[in-house]
Amino acid sequence: MMMNPAMRVTADEQRALRAWGVLHTVLDPEVPALSVCDLGIVRDVIPTDDGLEIVLTPTYSGCPATEVIEQSVIDAVNGAGLGPARVTLQRAPAWTTDWISDDGRRKLREYGIAPPSGDAAVAQERPIRLLPRQTIECPRCGSKNTERLSAFGSTACKSLYRCIACREPFEHFKPI
Amino acid sequence: MSTPSIQIEQAPSVQYLLRLGDTALILGQRLGEWCGHAPVLEEDIALSNIALDLIGQSRALLTLVGQLGGQGLHEDQLAFLRDERDYRNATIVELPNGDFAATVLRNAMMATWFRLMWERLRESSDSELAAIAGKALKEARYHQHHSADWVVRLGDGTDESARRMRAALDTLWRYSAELFESDAVDSAAAANGLGPRWGALREPWHAEMRELLDEAKLPVPADSAFRSTGKTGVHSEHMGYILSDMQYLQRAYPGGAW
Numbered sequence: 001m002m003m004n005p006a007m008r009v010t011a012d013e014q015r016a017l018r019a020w021g022v023l024h025t026v027l028d029p030e031v032p033a034l035s036v037c038d039l040g041i042v043r044d045v046i047p048t049d050d051g052l053e054i055v056l057t058p059t060y061s062g063c064p065a066t067e068v069i070e071q072s073v074i075d076a077v078n079g080a081g082l083g084p085a086r087v088t089l090q091r092a093p094a095w096t097t098d099w100i101s102d103d104g105r106r107k108l109r110e111y112g113i114a115p116p117s118g119d120a121a122v123a124q125e126r127p128i129r130l131l132p133r134q135t136i137e138c139p140r141c142g143s144k145n146t147e148r149l150s151a152f153g154s155t156a157c158k159s160l161y162r163c164i165a166c167r168e169p170f171e172h173f174k175p176i
Numbered sequence: 177m178s179t180p181s182i183q184i185e186q187a188p189s190v191q192y193l194l195r196l197g198d199t200a201l202i203l204g205q206r207l208g209e210w211c212g213h214a215p216v217l218e219e220d221i222a223l224s225n226i227a228l229d230l231i232g233q234s235r236a237l238l239t240l241v242g243q244l245g246g247q248g249l250h251e252d253q254l255a256f257l258r259d260e261r262d263y264r265n266a267t268i269v270e271l272p273n274g275d276f277a278a279t280v281l282r283n284a285m286m287a288t289w290f291r292l293m294w295e296r297l298r299e300s301s302d303s304e305l306a307a308i309a310g311k312a313l314k315e316a317r318y319h320q321h322h323s324a325d326w327v328v329r330l331g332d333g334t335d336e337s338a339r340r341m342r343a344a345l346d347t348l349w350r351y352s353a354e355l356f357e358s359d360a361v362d363s364a365a366a367a368n369g370l371g372p373r374w375g376a377l378r379e380p381w382h383a384e385m386r387e388l389l390d391e392a393k394l395p396v397p398a399d400s401a402f403r404s405t406g407k408t409g410v411h412s413e414h415m416g417y418i419l420s421d422m423q424y425l426q427r428a429y430p431g432g433a434w
Contacts, residue, residue, distance in 0.1 A: 058311070060228075060229060060232065060311075060315060061229055061232030061233045061235070061236060061308075061311055061312055061315060062225075062227075062228030062229040062230070062231050062232025062233070062235075062315075063228075063232065064228070090307075091236075091304070091307035091308060091310070091311055092303070092306065092307035092310055093310065094307070094310040094311040094313075094314060095311070096314075149218055150218035150219075150221065150222060151222060151318060151321065151322045151325075152218070152221050152222035152225040152226070152318075152322070153221065154221070156225050156228060156229065156315075160218065174318070176314045176315075176318075
């Protein structure tokens with residue numbers, strides 16, 4: 001049977017579109033409030049002759065979750081019958097927290113993590129500087145009266161803060 | 177030994193990348209030793225996080241070495257199956273951690289160096305190296321902020337903390353000279369656009385370190401004639417011990433994974 005090339009493209013596009021839908025349900029194992037799409041690490045979904053290629057950008061060089069995320073993405077796409085999926089990593093341009101979606105920022109706040117603040121904020125800072133640091137809003141009570149406990153938190157992407165107003169500790173998703 | 181050692185290529189581009197990859201790898205390994213031992217929980221986490229970033233950067237670089245070298249070597253083979261003389265890290269990162277003052281001072285020295293290096297490597301003629309640098313630069317900025325904060329806090333702190341920072345400077349500063357020595361390997365890299373001569377970082381590094389030490393009320397040590405030579409494969413007596421720790425498992429159980 002002859003295949004209509006136009007229809008073929010449409011079918012591929014539909015398959016990719018469905019894959020995007022599936023990817024919205026694949027959660028970051030370290031921050032399970034966010035999907036990989038919210039996190040902004042899915043660069044592309046490319047239909048191939050026999051399946052789908054998912055292009056991901058890793059967050060941190062040493063993030064131990066990278067391999068878990070790759071496997072979760074493959075399992076989810078295959079599980080939805082859209083595979084076989086394979087993942088390729090694309091390092092450039094480097095991932096930035098600016099790519100976390102607005103929806104993702106809202107979900108972070110609801111989850112108790114202060115979302116990253118400002119665009120490329122880190123790049124503008126002088127490498128050697130002490131206080132005052134950036135003001136981070138408490139994700140629980142909204143107070144700006146907070147202090148940083150540690151630049152590094154339970155995962156590479158977060159730092160530790162404490163709210164002086166409501167006395168609760170919280171994490172901040174570092175701008176990078 | 178039950179596993180034969182990997183031989184590495186002498187091509188300057190391979191050597192240049194190994195110097196970077198091994199310097200990140202060995203510093204990452206050293207910082208990992210602090211896990212469970214740092215003075216406070218937050219620092220334990222911070223040092224382990226920095227170690228993870230460094231090992232991640234090293235993995236990317238060693239993977240690139242494996243591809244460029246034409247031998248199809250895997251990052252793990254390169255990390256775990258070379259003999260001491262085939263490691264090309266600068267000597268400063270293989271020195272024992274010492275106390276917390278020495279650890280944060282070395283971190284500040286190395287993070288400053290790496291940040292300056294990654295900034296330049298973003299312009300590398302090798303697009304993969306440029307991509308690795310683009311990512312690693314963001315991480316190095318955090319490492320530099322964090323360690324610089326500590327240098328100031330301890331240098332301009334109590335008599336005891338200042339005394340320890342001075343002792344750390346006495347020990348570590350002379351090893352910085354190796355980070356700015358240029359030779360045939362980096363001349364070749366500079367000529368083909370792979371990356372800068374290490375000597376090109378000397379001035380900017382000294383300017384930032386001077387600013388930091390002034391802020392910390394610590395003296396800037398004088399230059400000395402001492403030159404360490406780790407990046408040419410001739411290491412200090414400490415290197416064998418760190419390799420024993422790192423390599424034991426892969427030597428005893430080749431290809432072991434978990």
